[in-house]
Amino acid sequence: MRGDAAYHPLRIDVGAPGAEEQEHPMREKVIIIGSGPAGLTAAIYAGRAALRPLVFEGFSAGGLIPGGQLMFTTDVENYPGFPTGVLGPDLMKNFRDQAERCGARLITQDVSEVDFRRRPFVVRSDDHTVEAHAVIIATGARANWLNLPNEQRLAKSGGGVSACAVCDGALPTFRQQELVVVGGGDSAIEEGSYLTKFAKKVHLVHRRDRLRASKAMQERFFKLVEAGKMSPVWDTQVIDVLGDSMITGVRLKNVKTGAESELPCKGLFLAIGHTPNTEVFRGQIECDEKGYIRLPRPGSTCTNVEGVFAAGDVADHVYRQAVTAAGTGCMAALDAERWLAAQGIE
Numbered sequence: 001m002r003g004d005a006a007y008h009p010l011r012i013d014v015g016a017p018g019a020e021e022q023e024h025p026m027r028e029k030v031i032i033i034g035s036g037p038a039g040l041t042a043a044i045y046a047g048r049a050a051l052r053p054l055v056f057e058g059f060s061a062g063g064l065i066p067g068g069q070l071m072f073t074t075d076v077e078n079y080p081g082f083p084t085g086v087l088g089p090d091l092m093k094n095f096r097d098q099a100e101r102c103g104a105r106l107i108t109q110d111v112s113e114v115d116f117r118r119r120p121f122v123v124r125s126d127d128h129t130v131e132a133h134a135v136i137i138a139t140g141a142r143a144n145w146l147n148l149p150n151e152q153r154l155a156k157s158g159g160g161v162s163a164c165a166v167c168d169g170a171l172p173t174f175r176q177q178e179l180v181v182v183g184g185g186d187s188a189i190e191e192g193s194y195l196t197k198f199a200k201k202v203h204l205v206h207r208r209d210r211l212r213a214s215k216a217m218q219e220r221f222f223k224l225v226e227a228g229k230m231s232p233v234w235d236t237q238v239i240d241v242l243g244d245s246m247i248t249g250v251r252l253k254n255v256k257t258g259a260e261s262e263l264p265c266k267g268l269f270l271a272i273g274h275t276p277n278t279e280v281f282r283g284q285i286e287c288d289e290k291g292y293i294r295l296p297r298p299g300s301t302c303t304n305v306e307g308v309f310a311a312g313d314v315a316d317h318v319y320r321q322a323v324t325a326a327g328t329g330c331m332a333a334l335d336a337e338r339w340l341a342a343q344g345i346e
């Protein structure tokens with residue numbers, strides 16, 4: 001669950017560019033954009049391949065901070081290698097330390113512009129213009145929230161509000177409790193049916209009178225309704241989250257009648273989509289209709305631009321887990337290394 005980030009990453013002061021850099025930009029073998037599990041795993045692998053990767057670890061783009069989404073969570077219980085769990089910020093500090101030990105250099109700035117139409121590619125931040133033969137994009141995605149004040153407060157304090165059922169649903173606090181899921185698409189049904197493994201009952205609050213989910217997912221939902229494990233609350237929006245340190249319920253509003261009511265619950269899970277952090281790459285690289293980077297070759301991290309690779313949540317709207325992000329970060333570094341070698345750049 002989201003918690004106050006205890007770890008604030010070190011800022012590496014690479015200095016403002018001198019006149020020389022303005023005239024002759026630094027030229028890198030590989031630049032990595034993003035410092036979540038995908039970007040830092042790519043940095044570890046590229047570092048060990050002696051590519052001396054330069055990582056733009058971000059600053060505040062997409063509402064994220066260096067270290068990525070896990071900086072906003074408390075316990076991570078499902079990252080392999082930590083049998084008793086690990087705090088998100090501690091895990092990301094380990095990633096970062098390991099990347100630096102492997103030779104990665106980090107700039108704590110957001111990339112504000114890229115030019116993938118020329119080679120070497122150009123990557124710009126507020127203070128730096130850098131050329132690179134290869135680029136790995138790992139800028140992640142952000143969960144969409146309702147942006148209600150109490151929702152944000154309880155999400156940040158681990159008070160029972162989450163945007164990831166797979167991450168948090170198995171926590172003891174949600175077991176055998178009444179839970180609420182907001183949304184009406186495939187992920188809402190996916191998350192809701194996952195929660196039925198632990199919950200007493202899952203209420204699906206949806207602002208329309210029918211689901212947007214695929215036929216197969218709708219069938220799954222109505223079977224769970226028949227079994228008494230889920231129940232729909234149609235035409236309804238959550239307008240407030242109740243509770244001081246832990247959620248005790250939600251306030252609802254029927255969008256057709258305007259009637260307000262309260263639904264007691266011990267957990268609120270948002271499943272209203274994610275927004276990939278690809279604004280800065282618009283027009284430079286092919287994305288799908290939701291803005292996720294397209295990977296045209298299955299089983300590889302190659303994008304439609306030769307020499308540009310993408311890893312993690314920025315190209316994955318299906319799994320969205322730290323371990324899958326790290327896995328594709330590894331793939332991106334290996335793909336970039338092989339591509340550079342084929343160009344004679346080692």
Ligand SMILES: Cc1cc2nc3c(=O)[nH]c(=O)nc-3n(C[C@H](O)[C@H](O)[C@H](O)COP(=O)(O)OP(=O)(O)OC[C@H]3O[C@@H](n4cnc5c(N)ncnc54)[C@H](O)[C@@H]3O)c2cc1C
Pocket residue numbers: 001002033034035036037038039056057058059060061062064065066067068069070072073075076077078079109110111112138139140141143163164167168277280311312313314320321322323325
């Ligand atoms: C609250 C919460 C709890 C979660 N808990 C779990 C869990 O328990 N287990 C699990 O497996 N997964 C969990 N997840 C999901 C997991 O965090 C993500 O799947 C994972 O972090 C994705 O990694 P990533 O590297 O692709 O991107 P992110 O972690 O999203 O990192 C993206 C990085 O890109 C940087 N960035 C963005 N734009 C720019 C730019 N323009 N220039 C430079 N840098 C930029 C950001 O600063 C950030 O460093 C959780 C997610 C959330 C939100």
